[in-house]
Amino acid sequence: MADSTMSQTARVSPGAPEISRLRLPLHWLGVTPFFVFALVFLILPTVGLIAGAFKNAAGDYTFDNIIALSQPKLAAAYWVSIQISFVSAVLGALIGLAMAVAVVRGGLPPWLRSATLTFSGVASNFAGVPLAFSFIATLGRLGVATILLRDVFGINIYSLGFSIFSFWGLILTYLYFQIPLMIVIITPAVDGLKKEWGEAAATLGATNWQYWRMVVIPVLWPSFLGTTVLLFANAFGAVATAYALTGPSLNIVPIQLFAQIRGDVLYNPNLGYALAFGMIVITGLANLFYILFQRRAERWLK
């Protein structure tokens, strides 16, 4: 790394021009490995894919691949993905918020709060193949809950049209990591609601509903929206859970892309790059909105 005597001399006499000219590159030396790593293993591979999305097989620049994303099968994949991500994000956010509010401000015993937060930390990381197994064991055709509902309550959910391998089955499974993620992220914001605000509102004669409508919701709104788009991106990029649950048959973008990487099922590598590019655009936009909302939310969390 950098030469220590050099930077010490520089600190002693910061005015000396020839030293400061030498200082600059040496400073950068300390972060070079990180930047080289990020460039080679994160940025270049991604930029390469994006560039590939705008090229044809001969290497000429074209918009054909982007236009080809609108072919029925791929457009449907994007649409189903967006729907699944959207519904699981909104439900996850609402339920997660309700649970966070219940645990933080609902007058429940304090140990429940730490237990909930600990469990949320675990469950938000419990995605992927094992999660799919759990839900098949619970709500699959021979799952414990399915049998219980059928034999004890006389409700056969599969004859009612439910399936764990369907749209709603997938959403029910995704909620298992979406709700905890919401709880983990939103609890600090709920904590940030100051007691004084409630007291001030009550002093001014506000009803409970008015306090919620005019104080709590406006304060929590940016955090809520921000976290919701983060959950959206989280669901949109999830491959393993959906793949283990439904196999390669489900027509969502990550699974299409998985099949494409495995065996070029689209018969056009560049179209595969375009598929990946579409994913980056959607998750990128979601994260952009997250950052914007978060910046707005931080105002109240000082």
Added chain:
Amino acid sequence: MKQGSRFWAWLVFGVGTTYFVLPLLATFEFSLRKRRGEYSFDAYRSVFGDPNFQTTFTYSVVVAIFTILLGVLLVVPTAYWIRLRLPNLRPVIEFITLLPLVIPAIVIVFGYIRMFGSNSTLPFLATARGTDALLVIGYAVLALPYMYRAVDTGLRTIDVRTLTEAAQILGAGWTTIIARIILPNVLIAVLSGAFLSFAIVIGEFTMASLLNRPAFGPYLQNIGANSAYEPSALALISFAITWGCMSLIQILSRFAPRSANRPN
């Protein structure tokens, strides 16, 4: 007002808890049903006795350890240097470390397959060892956001500048400062990042599967497609591993120093 809101709080909490506990109980019950007519731990015995379980699990543990080492080597000196000398670069580094959350893992690995093929300048995919290395690198990228945040939080609680100057006065070089002064001081934060990385890496499916490595994630997926009761046992084992990692992080956080730059 208080009474009513408490009722709602309990109701919400109760429904939520049911949703979260039921699948775990159901999975456990299901995993005991391998022997006809009675409960047994046969599914677990069959899982632990499966040589494929042993090899894939060991493989993933080794990959996780290398991932953590790479992550620490990459993040600790960088985060330290940013704090000490280049605070202006902080937003840039933070942006880069957030990118793996923006770019889905499947896209990153797709980029690798395209860029590091046998005929490229960096032919990682030409050999099995090279592909292993690429998997470790990919996992280090996935864990980067968590590792960086953990280490940066740890660095915030120590006085980096004073420690560095004191070490320099005593004649320490940069390697000594980072390895013997900074690292021990942020060890708890580094370990938190390490356990989180471990939890992410151990059952990861997408990257391992697309790079064709014999890891635990693809093994899980394969078992799920081919047997009935073992998947439930494996799901609970995975849950226990995740739980263990998170508990260790919580326990460690109790030992972490609270605030920085205290004069005494």
